[in-house]
Amino acid sequence: MLRKIISSLIFGFLIISCNSTKKIAADFLVFNAEIYTVDDDFGLAEAFVVKDGKFFEIGTTEALQQKYSYQKEIDAKGKTILPGFIDAHAHFYGLGLQQQKVDLSGTKSFEEVVKIIVEFQKTHDLDFITGRGWDQNDWELKEFPTKDRLDILFPNTPVAVTRIDGHAILANQAALDKAGITVNTPAQGGAIEVKNGKLTGILIDNPMALIANAQDAPSIQDQVDALMAAQKICFSYGLTTVDDAGIDRSVIELMDSLHEAGTFKIRIYAMISNTPDNLNYYLKIGPFKTDLLNVRSFKFYGDGALGSRGAALKEPYSDRPGHYGALLSPVKDFKEVAKRVAASKFQLNTHAIGDSANSLVLKTYDELLKNDKNRRWRVEHSQVIDVTDFKYFSKNIIPSVQPTHATSDMYWAEDRLGPKRIQGAYAYKKLLDQAGIIALGTDFPVEEVSPFYTFHSSVARKDLENFPEGGYKMEQALSREETLRGMTIWAAYSNFEEDEKGSIEPGKFADFIILDKNIMEVSEDEIPNIKVLQTWLNGEKVF
Ligand SMILES: [Zn+2]
Numbered sequence: 001m002l003r004k005i006i007s008s009l010i011f012g013f014l015i016i017s018c019n020s021t022k023k024i025a026a027d028f029l030v031f032n033a034e035i036y037t038v039d040d041d042f043g044l045a046e047a048f049v050v051k052d053g054k055f056f057e058i059g060t061t062e063a064l065q066q067k068y069s070y071q072k073e074i075d076a077k078g079k080t081i082l083p084g085f086i087d088a089h090a091h092f093y094g095l096g097l098q099q100q101k102v103d104l105s106g107t108k109s110f111e112e113v114v115k116i117i118v119e120f121q122k123t124h125d126l127d128f129i130t131g132r133g134w135d136q137n138d139w140e141l142k143e144f145p146t147k148d149r150l151d152i153l154f155p156n157t158p159v160a161v162t163r164i165d166g167h168a169i170l171a172n173q174a175a176l177d178k179a180g181i182t183v184n185t186p187a188q189g190g191a192i193e194v195k196n197g198k199l200t201g202i203l204i205d206n207p208m209a210l211i212a213n214a215q216d217a218p219s220i221q222d223q224v225d226a227l228m229a230a231q232k233i234c235f236s237y238g239l240t241t242v243d244d245a246g247i248d249r250s251v252i253e254l255m256d257s258l259h260e261a262g263t264f265k266i267r268i269y270a271m272i273s274n275t276p277d278n279l280n281y282y283l284k285i286g287p288f289k290t291d292l293l294n295v296r297s298f299k300f301y302g303d304g305a306l307g308s309r310g311a312a313l314k315e316p317y318s319d320r321p322g323h324y325g326a327l328l329s330p331v332k333d334f335k336e337v338a339k340r341v342a343a344s345k346f347q348l349n350t351h352a353i354g355d356s357a358n359s360l361v362l363k364t365y366d367e368l369l370k371n372d373k374n375r376r377w378r379v380e381h382s383q384v385i386d387v388t389d390f391k392y393f394s395k396n397i398i399p400s401v402q403p404t405h406a407t408s409d410m411y412w413a414e415d416r417l418g419p420k421r422i423q424g425a426y427a428y429k430k431l432l433d434q435a436g437i438i439a440l441g442t443d444f445p446v447e448e449v450s451p452f453y454t455f456h457s458s459v460a461r462k463d464l465e466n467f468p469e470g471g472y473k474m475e476q477a478l479s480r481e482e483t484l485r486g487m488t489i490w491a492a493y494s495n496f497e498e499d500e501k502g503s504i505e506p507g508k509f510a511d512f513i514i515l516d517k518n519i520m521e522v523s524e525d526e527i528p529n530i531k532v533l534q535t536w537l538n539g540e541k542v543f
Pocket of ligand 1: 089090091245443
C-alpha cells in the first residue's frame, strides 16, 4: 500500500514537472464552477477545458490551469453548470410560427385586444394577421366582439383572431372577403353570426376552416424568421438540442441549409411526419446526420388527447359512457408503416396517450423488434398505460414523457379515467423502473418552453402555485438526478446521440449552461424561477 502511494506521488510529480515546461494548447478554461457532469457516476467537478468545440478535460481548477494554455478563462463564480438541456419532444418549428401570431391571452377588454393587434403589426407587418387567446368572459362586457373597429384600422389587411378555446374566430371584413364568406354562406356544423342583416365577424366551429384555408402557407422568409425566433427562445432557456416531433421534408431541408449558412446553430433531432411523401422519400435516401441535425426517425400519430376525450381507451371514458376515443388511423395502416420502418435503419416514435393506443404500439414494437436490440423506438407521451403493458418498456422501447402534462392534466385526469386506470397514468417512476431509462420533454408550445417547469413537475409534481400540497401522486415522482438525466443523457440516448452529447465528458460537444442557482439543491418551489445566465453550444456562447 505504502509503495503504491509513494509511486503514485512520484508519478504525479513527474506529470506536474512535465507540464510546467510544456502546456497543452486549448481554447478556453471554465473554472470555479459547481459542475454536474451527468456522467455514469453523476460526478461533480469544478473546471473544464474546451478545445475545438468539445470538452477536452474535466477536473480541478488548479490541475487544469497548470496543464493547459488558453486564450481566455471564464470564472463561473461558484455557479452551477450543467450539460445543455435536450428537449426530447417539442414542436420547435411550431413554436417559431406561433411567434408570428398575436398573443391575446389574459386581455381584459376588447379595447386591449385591438391595441395589442395594432402594436404587433407595427413590428411584424404581416399580410394576414392571426392570433389567439381572447376570452370575452374576462371582459367587463361579456359579449362576443364585432369586427367594426378592425375594419376601420385594417381596411385592406385580413385579421382573424381565435378565442381562447379555439372554437370561435373574430374576422374582419378583409379576412371574410378573402375567405369568400357572405351573409349567404351556409354554416354547416357551426355558425356565421349575422346581426341586422350584416356579418359581425364572429365564426363558430366549422366555418372557421374557411378562414384557415384562405391563409397562404408561410413564405420562406416567414419560415426562416420562425426558426430563428424559436432558436432565440430555446437558447434563453438553456436548450441546446430540441427534438422536433413531426416536421416535413421542406422544413428539415430549410433547417439544414440555415445550419450550413451558420446563422442557425441549435441542434435539432428531426422526427419526420409520416406522410406518404415523407415516408417514400426518406426510406429511399436513408438517415441523414450532421453535427447539428439528425434525421433518423419518423413520427406517427397514434391517437388524440385525453383532455378532449380523443385518446383511445380500452374501456369507455369514466365521464362519458360508451365513448372510447379513437385511433387516428386504422390498425393495419399503423402496422404497415411500422413494418416498413422496421425494415429500414430509422427509428419510429409514435404518439400514444390512451391505454388502447399504447397497447397497440407496444405490442407492435415488441413483435417487430424482437430480434433487433438497438432500435430504441419511442412511445411519445406513454401517458395512460394498462398495468399489464408496462412490461414492454425497455432500453429498446423507450418511454418519452412530458412531466408538465401530469401537472396540467391532474385537475381532471381522474374524471376521465377513474380511480383504477389513473394508477397507470403519468406513471413516470414506474416507466423508468421498467425501462431503465426515460426521455423527458415539454411538448412546447402546447406547454411552456421552460425546462425548469419540467424539472419542477417531475420532482415536485405540483403546479406553479404549488398545488397540490405534498404533490400529485408522489410515488411517480422522479428524483432530481433522474430528472436531470432524463433532460440530458437519457434524452441523448433516445436520439442515438449519447456518445456526442448529454454529459460533460471529454470528447463530447461543449454544450453547457450556467445557472443562477443550484438546481440540485434549492428548495422545490424555487426551481421554476431558476434563470439561465449563459448558454454555450459547441464552445460558443449563444446566450
Ligand atoms: Zn407533441
